[in-house]
Amino acid sequence: MQCGLSGCEFRRRRRGSQLLMAQCQHNLSWKLRRALACIRRNGCSRRQCAIICCLAVLLLIALLLYSRSLASTLHGHGQPVNTRPIIGILTQETIFEEWELHGSSYIAASYVKSIESAGARVIPIMINLPEEEYVKIFNSINGSGGWIDDGGIVDLRHSGYAKAAKIFYDLALKANDNGDYFPIWGTCLGFEELTYLTSGELLLTLTETEDVSLPLNFSQDALRSKLFRNIPKDLYDNLSKLPITSNFHSWSLSVENFTANEKLKEFYNVLSTNSDGTVEFISTFEAYDYPIYGVQWHPEKISFEWKIAPGISHTAEAVYAAFYMAEFFVNEARKSLHKFPDTTQENEALIYNYCPKYTGKIFDQMYFF
Numbered sequence: 001m002q003c004g005l006s007g008c009e010f011r012r013r014r015r016g017s018q019l020l021m022a023q024c025q026h027n028l029s030w031k032l033r034r035a036l037a038c039i040r041r042n043g044c045s046r047r048q049c050a051i052i053c054c055l056a057v058l059l060l061i062a063l064l065l066y067s068r069s070l071a072s073t074l075h076g077h078g079q080p081v082n083t084r085p086i087i088g089i090l091t092q093e094t095i096f097e098e099w100e101l102h103g104s105s106y107i108a109a110s111y112v113k114s115i116e117s118a119g120a121r122v123i124p125i126m127i128n129l130p131e132e133e134y135v136k137i138f139n140s141i142n143g144s145g146g147w148i149d150d151g152g153i154v155d156l157r158h159s160g161y162a163k164a165a166k167i168f169y170d171l172a173l174k175a176n177d178n179g180d181y182f183p184i185w186g187t188c189l190g191f192e193e194l195t196y197l198t199s200g201e202l203l204l205t206l207t208e209t210e211d212v213s214l215p216l217n218f219s220q221d222a223l224r225s226k227l228f229r230n231i232p233k234d235l236y237d238n239l240s241k242l243p244i245t246s247n248f249h250s251w252s253l254s255v256e257n258f259t260a261n262e263k264l265k266e267f268y269n270v271l272s273t274n275s276d277g278t279v280e281f282i283s284t285f286e287a288y289d290y291p292i293y294g295v296q297w298h299p300e301k302i303s304f305e306w307k308i309a310p311g312i313s314h315t316a317e318a319v320y321a322a323f324y325m326a327e328f329f330v331n332e333a334r335k336s337l338h339k340f341p342d343t344t345q346e347n348e349a350l351i352y353n354y355c356p357k358y359t360g361k362i363f364d365q366m367y368f369f
């Protein structure tokens with residue numbers, strides 16, 4: 001998520017979120033409500049936020065489309081493959097006045113480019129639609145998709161983004177339970193939101209992780225995980241040694257809190273951790289039983305955001321690693337055999353209907369809606 005609010009706004013929302021958290025804890029019951037959404041989160045820059053801390057949250061609901069003609073291609077172990085995947089990216093409320101001039105919600109173009117670079121198309125998922133609309137979108141694409149939430153939101157419970165994220169998360173769990181493959185990806189705030197959706201609690205803690213590049217401290221399970229089991233050895237070595245993951249978050253899920261939470265522990269396999277020198281936190285995880293992935297860091301910034309920042313490496317190693325992540329997720333989306341009812345509806349939904357605007361600050365280019 002992108003953070004960057006004024007201090008007082010931040011504090012206010014933060015209080016709200018704590019309230020919410022208490023409520024959630026009170027009435028959650030794991031099996032039935034793990035997906036309960038109260039997402040709230042506030043999170044952003046704690047420190048008077050003069051600057052932007054960007055936690056980009058991505059919850060990706062990738063909507064995959066399936067083109068019957070191409071889908072007949074068989075790959076691998078006889079699994080049909082959707083070679084025309086479409087991934088839905090959740091839009092996000094604009095948080096700065098100068099952005100509000102352009103629209104009430106946005107998607108940082110880097111998320112879109114990242115998906116496109118790996119061979120998929122994107123549709124924006126608008127916020128503040130009635131719940132029936134989301135259900136319709138989900139059903140009409142019948143299945144797969146990822147959703148990406150990108151930054152900026154502060155209130156994870158009341159924001160349109162938060163509500164849409166919860167709806168898609170719940171629908172994705174159900175779809176996957178029924179054998180309908182529907183991958184979800186969360187980046188930064190999206191990662192944090194996944195922890196909230198899964199646990200029903202706000203378990204984050206403040207860390208010194210704004211604008212820093214870090215190597216990944218892979219867990220022992222990493223090389224057996226879905227996400228990393230096919231990673232080239234060179235890339236694994238480089239990711240574990242070189243500071244090439246982009247961290248822009250002030251909140252993190254500590255290993256301590258993760259380990260103490262049964263719901264999270266049962267649901268997610270920790271693939272990497274990092275430390276700010278004091279707090280060890282989870283930087284990458286995947287769900288054991290669902291195609292749900294979360295990274296606290298920002299693969300999409302590496303190739304597509306160019307503000308001068310120590311937190312964004314543009315080395316060949318960083319670019320390669322970032323592409324690996326995008327490619328992995330798009331490949332997940334290819335396993336989803338869903339489609340829009342017709343080409344007209346598909347074309348109308350695509351992000352190609354919108355022009356990104358060069359804003360050149362936190363993000364180089366942004367789509368506004």
Ligand SMILES: *[C@@H]1O[C@H](CO)[C@@H](O)[C@H](O)[C@H]1NC(C)=O
Pocket residue numbers: 139142143337
């Ligand atoms: C989704 O697609 C599958 C396979 O084509 C089909 O069996 C299922 O009924 C569809 N679901 C919806 C909600 O359209």
Ligand SMILES: *[C@@H]1O[C@H](CO)[C@@H](O)[C@H](O)[C@H]1NC(C)=O
Pocket residue numbers: 202203204205206253254256257
């Ligand atoms: C654990 O989560 C609580 C909120 O439930 C938070 O106040 C605390 O700082 C977290 N502790 C660590 C070590 O992450």
Ligand SMILES: *[C@@H]1O[C@H](CO)[C@@H](O)[C@H](O)[C@H]1NC(C)=O
Pocket residue numbers: 217273274275
């Ligand atoms: C990497 O993770 C392990 C296991 O959590 C921990 O013991 C170790 O201190 C970490 N190393 C670094 C450099 O953070």
Ligand SMILES: *[C@@H]1O[C@H](CO)[C@@H](O)[C@H](O)[C@H]1NC(C)=O
Pocket residue numbers: 234235237238316317320
């Ligand atoms: C990664 O590191 C290896 C050395 O371990 C190096 O030879 C290789 O070129 C690097 N790969 C990339 C893609 O940067």
